[in-house]
Amino acid sequence: MGNEFEHEAGHLDFTVNFLKAYNASLSKQLDMTSGDILETRKALNDDVSNTFDFEDGNVMDFISMVPEMRMTEMKFNYIEDMRETTERLMHKPYFGKLVVDGEPVYIGGATIQDNEHNILIYDWRTPIASLFYENRVGELTYRIPDGTKIKSDVTLRRQFQIEGGKLLNMFDSDLYIGDEMLQQLITDSSRSKLKNIVATIQSEQNIIIRQPLNQDTLVYGPPGSGKTSLAMQRIAYLMFTYRDRLKAENIMLMSPNEVFNDYVSDVLPELGEENVKNMTFYRMRNAFIYFNGRRFESLAENIQRLGHEDASAYKYKTSVEYFSHLKQYIERLGEYGMHFRDLKYGGKVLVPKELIERVFYEDLGAHPVTRRLHKIYEDLLDIYRRELKQLTGEKFKALDESPEYIGEREELKKMANDEATKELAALHAQIRRFRFVQLEKVYVRSIADKAVRRETIENIKRNDFKYEDLAPMLYLYIHIIGAGNKKIRHVILDEVQDYSNIQYAVMKDYYRNATFTSLGDKHQQIHPVGSPELIADDHHVMQLQKSYRSTNQINDYLNTIVPGGIDSVSVDGQDVQFIDVEDEAAHIRSMVSRDMPEQMAIITPSREAADRIFEELKDDIPGLKNLQEVDTIYNQDYLVLPYYLSKGFEYNTVIITESSFYDDLPLVKYVLASRATRNLYLLD
Numbered sequence: 158m159g160n161e162f163e164h165e166a167g168h169l170d171f172t173v174n175f176l177k178a179y180n181a182s183l184s185k186q187l188d189m190t191s192g193d194i195l196e197t198r199k200a201l202n203d204d205v206s207n208t209f210d211f212e213d214g215n216v217m218d219f220i221s222m223v224p225e226m227r228m229t230e231m232k233f234n235y236i237e238d239m240r241e242t243t244e245r246l247m248h249k250p251y252f253g254k255l256v257v258d259g260e261p262v263y264i265g266g267a268t269i270q271d272n273e274h275n276i277l278i279y280d281w282r283t284p285i286a287s288l289f290y291e292n293r294v295g296e297l298t299y300r301i302p303d304g305t306k307i308k309s310d311v312t313l314r315r316q317f318q319i320e321g322g323k324l325l326n327m328f329d330s331d332l333y334i335g336d337e338m339l340q341q342l343i344t345d346s347s348r349s350k351l352k353n354i355v356a357t358i359q360s361e362q363n364i365i366i367r368q369p370l371n372q373d374t375l376v377y378g379p380p381g382s383g384k385t386s387l388a389m390q391r392i393a394y395l396m397f398t399y400r401d402r403l404k405a406e407n408i409m410l411m412s413p414n415e416v417f418n419d420y421v422s423d424v425l426p427e428l429g430e431e432n433v434k435n436m437t438f439y440r441m442r443n444a445f446i447y448f449n450g451r452r453f454e455s456l457a458e459n460i461q462r463l464g465h466e467d468a469s470a471y472k473y474k475t476s477v478e479y480f481s482h483l484k485q486y487i488e489r490l491g492e493y494g495m496h497f498r499d500l501k502y503g504g505k506v507l508v509p510k511e512l513i514e515r516v517f518y519e520d521l522g523a524h525p526v527t528r529r530l531h532k533i534y535e536d537l538l539d540i541y542r543r544e545l546k547q548l549t550g551e552k553f554k555a556l557d558e559s560p561e562y563i564g565e566r567e568e569l570k571k572m573a574n575d576e577a578t579k580e581l582a583a584l585h586a587q588i589r590r591f592r593f594v595q596l597e598k599v600y601v602r603s604i605a606d607k608a609v610r611r612e613t614i615e616n617i618k619r620n621d622f623k624y625e626d627l628a629p630m631l632y633l634y635i636h637i638i639g640a641g642n643k644k645i646r647h648v649i650l651d652e653v654q655d656y657s658n659i660q661y662a663v664m665k666d667y668y669r670n671a672t673f674t675s676l677g678d679k680h681q682q683i684h685p686v687g688s689p690e691l692i693a694d695d696h697h698v699m700q701l702q703k704s705y706r707s708t709n710q711i712n713d714y715l716n717t718i719v720p721g722g723i724d725s726v727s728v729d730g731q732d733v734q735f736i737d738v739e740d741e742a743a744h745i746r747s748m749v750s751r752d753m754p755e756q757m758a759i760i761t762p763s764r765e766a767a768d769r770i771f772e773e774l775k776d777d778i779p780g781l782k783n784l785q786e787v788d789t790i791y792n793q794d795y796l797v798l799p800y801y802l803s804k805g806f807e808y809n810t811v812i813i814t815e816s817s818f819y820d821d822l823p824l825v826k827y828v829l830a831s832r833a834t835r836n837l838y839l840l841d
């Protein structure tokens with residue numbers, strides 16, 4: 158082994174030196190290329206005057222220079238990318254090695270070739286690197302992009318611990334007896350944000366990461382099984398494997414809340430990739446200008462309200478029965494059930510709703526519903542344009558005749574047009590936003606339950622839309638008026654159990670060019686009511702079993718809440734502490750004065766309780782932050798937060814206050830307790 162270690166240390170030195178030299182030469186090339194770009198730009202400035210002149214031919218000069226400029230800039234970007242990659246790799250060129258059919262294969266963060274095109278390092282996402290994540294040696298196979306399986310004889314699998322370009326340790330796993338690197342990572346709680354797991358991806362996780370792009374995948378797994386980590390690794394894998402057609406702007410990460418995006422934001426840059434787009438279900442409504450000015454309850458407000466209010470409307474609107482009723486209702490809208498609003502302007506009705514209805518059902522009756530509405534939209538825009546023209550004419554005449562306005566005719570015309578446009582802005586907006594369709598009424602009529610319907614009407618009158626109204630209303634909009642984002646090709650959706658079937662359908666139908674990777678855990682329910690299980694028969698469903706986050710003691714406790722939920726792959730720690738206290742703040746104060754944890758989350762049963770305990774502790778715990786519903790920045794080691802904001806995160810130490818609050822909400826308790834990596838305290 159001693160010799161082997163020296164041999165590997167020597168190989169590492171060689172690789173690091175190569176990377177350093179490569180990096181230096183790239184920096185030089187970069188200077189030269191940026192010089193070229195500056196020169197071309199200067200030449201352009203000198204040769205082609207600012208005012209293009211076709212006669213002079215300088216427009217043609219300009220056009221002829223474009224391809225060259227583009228080539229130079231592409232070259233610049235490529236060199237810049239490679240320079241960044243070599244910079245990143247210099248500190249840790251690789252983390253693993255295989256010997257495949259007698260040849261060494263080093264695996265790291267990017268593929269690097271030497272001057273003779275020998276591959277020094279294989280990117281972890283290349284097909285052959287997949288063998289590394291089988292976590293064993295022997296006769297193994299991997300798949301190449303055309304689907305062919307390649308049989309290989311793997312005689313060595315080695316993991317390296319490398320820091321600052323120096324080899325610290327290495328482990329051979331010729332027989333899989335446990336992953337020492339993984340154990341070391343599990344005990345590392347030095348960072349508060351999610352980290353990448355590229356060096357220790359487990360074989361069941363590897364299969365999920367490498368699922369093909371063209372299918373919908375649904376992954377279930379217990380707390381700590383790496384779902385969020387996989388989501389991020391999978392994005393990196395997809396961007397690499399399908400790089401010719403999938404860029405960061407084509408991938409959407411659907412997050413459970415706004416802070417979550419910040420929590421995961423380090424992973425992709427660390428893997429050398431750009432962060433992708435992000436969205437929450439609640440934020441999706443902003444893309445529908447119809448709903449501007451409508452106030453929808455947020456998810457956090459919904460959770461708090463339904464903690465103590467009757468939830469029958471919520472249950473009805475998230476039910477599978479209502480969803481199938483809604484779909485049937487939409488199908489019949491072509492014959493009856495559409496509702497319209499008068500198109501009004503300045504207190505007078507310009508186009509009465511009866512007329513719109515007649516055009517919709519009679520004149521355009523042969524077309525699909527969405528087509529009919531778009532035809533009406535065009536007709537109404539024509540009417541708007543006519544009104545604008547007429548009003549502009551009247552205004553112009555008035556200005557022209559007024560002795561106060563002396564100006565050029567063109568100036569007066571513009572003034573008249575501006576004034577008329579302003580006056581008709583509300584009319585224009587009604588049309589542009591499709592407000593002539595009375596979507597609220599269509600929605601209300603789709604509700605078969607009388608009591609729920611009555612309650613919904615009252616809420617709508619007060620402009621008080623509930624969270625559970627959002628999904629059916631967006632669904633109606635998408636299917637009646639039509640809306641969608643065609644640019645997104647893949648959606649990664651975390652915490653899938655938190656979405657109802659209607660919500661899921663809204664996302665699928667809105668991102669209609671995208672396939673989905675959805676991940677979640679049926680047992681992690683933070684909502685007091687929850688939603689029926691997702692029906693996703695057409696998805697490729699996969700199940701994770703093992704959990705890597707919490708100590709065995711915490712996992713044992715979690716298994717008392719959901720028996721058999723977790724297969725713990727972890728380390729031992731201290732027992733879970735159940736503590737009866739008079740004064741929770743005083744207890745926490747004395748706890749941290751004895752021993753300040755590296756990170757800590759104090760999780761409370763409500764916003765009020767969070768505010769209270771924060772006030773009591775803020776002077777004792779420097780840097781303590783009271784996490785808010787609207788926060789978008791996660792970066793904090795000491796947090797107080799109400800339970801419904803804790804989704805997806807993890808902390809070295811978790812203190813759950815007023816823990817008996819969750820006695821009737823065992824699945825909420827399950828989520829909160831599973832946030833702890835090392836120490837869990839349940840106070841009461």
Ligand SMILES: Nc1ncnc2c1ncn2[C@@H]1O[C@H](COP(=O)(O)OP(=O)(O)OP(=O)(O)O)[C@@H](O)[C@H]1O
Nearest residue numbers: 354357358359380381382383384385386705706805
């Ligand atoms: N293969 C792995 N190697 C190292 N660490 C891992 C691995 N898989 C998961 N982890 C670690 O386990 C912890 C839990 O991972 P993650 O948050 O991705 O799980 P999750 O399934 O999304 O959890 P939850 O459903 O509870 O939110 C993280 O600290 C992550 O780094």
